Amino acid sequence: MTQPLIVLRPEPGLSETLAAAEALGLTAMGAPLSAMEPVAWQVPNASQYDAIIAGSANAFRCGGTDLARLTGLPVFAVGERTAQAARAAGFTVAGTGEGGLQSVIDAFTTPVRLLRLAGEKRIALQVRGGCTMAERVVYRAQPVDLDPAVPAVLRGGAVVLLHSADAAERFAGECDRLAIDRAPVTIAGLGPRIVTAAGSGWRTAVAADQPTDTRLLALAARLCQD
Numbered sequence: 001m002t003q004p005l006i007v008l009r010p011e012p013g014l015s016e017t018l019a020a021a022e023a024l025g026l027t028a029m030g031a032p033l034s035a036m037e038p039v040a041w042q043v044p045n046a047s048q049y050d051a052i053i054a055g056s057a058n059a060f061r062c063g064g065t066d067l068a069r070l071t072g073l074p075v076f077a078v079g080e081r082t083a084q085a086a087r088a089a090g091f092t093v094a095g096t097g098e099g100g101l102q103s104v105i106d107a108f109t110t111p112v113r114l115l116r117l118a119g120e121k122r123i124a125l126q127v128r129g130g131c132t133m134a135e136r137v138v139y140r141a142q143p144v145d146l147d148p149a150v151p152a153v154l155r156g157g158a159v160v161l162l163h164s165a166d167a168a169e170r171f172a173g174e175c176d177r178l179a180i181d182r183a184p185v186t187i188a189g190l191g192p193r194i195v196t197a198a199g200s201g202w203r204t205a206v207a208a209d210q211p212t213d214t215r216l217l218a219l220a221a222r223l224c225q226d
Helices: 014-023 065-070 079-086 101-106 150-155 166-178 192-197 212-226
Strands: 005-007 028-030 034-038 051-054 074-078 093-097 114-120 133-141 158-162 185-189 202-208
Touching: 005 014, 005 150, 014 028, 014 212, 034 166, 051 079, 051 101, 074 079, 074 101, 079 093, 093 101, 150 158, 158 166, 158 212, 166 185, 166 192, 185 192, 185 212, 192 202, 202 212
Parallel strands: 005 028, 005 158, 051 074, 051 114, 074 093, 114 133, 158 185, 185 202
Antiparallel strands: 034 133
């Protein structure tokens, strides 16, 4: 018996993941636990930096019109979706990495002055080799309660797709708040840190072998058949 797939990521990524899941023949429903919103921020002097780094397309979707003052700086992005959002905002993308911003930073072989455009909740990064980094928070995730239709699906057994540690923690908290038994629920996370953030008690909790939506959905497709 094929289990349903529940996708918790916010828009605009939600629609893309649902479409990809449908193309794989999965029965998927969207139930975002957050909505992205812009945060007021002070734009620094672009001349103080050599490049921008960003790990989410939301940095460019929520950054507002002030981003135009920084378009002379090249962008190093994590993932093609972030790179596309940067280009749409008028930036030139100098590099696109995978596996997180730390790997992007570690790839610099000469000192670089970096400006990180980030969300309110973000992973701490380390700079090395004479590099420096300043941060500007340009967006935040506004929590949203779990869709009322989801608990019944979870109680019957389902695979839950998790794209961030914040979503994992929120989902676990919502299950506790709504007294949803974790035992019938399978977790598929984009990476090990996300699976760890979901806690214990699930039927199965597995991370994708690569931190991409394609690999995560491939994992989900297998888990939905179990």
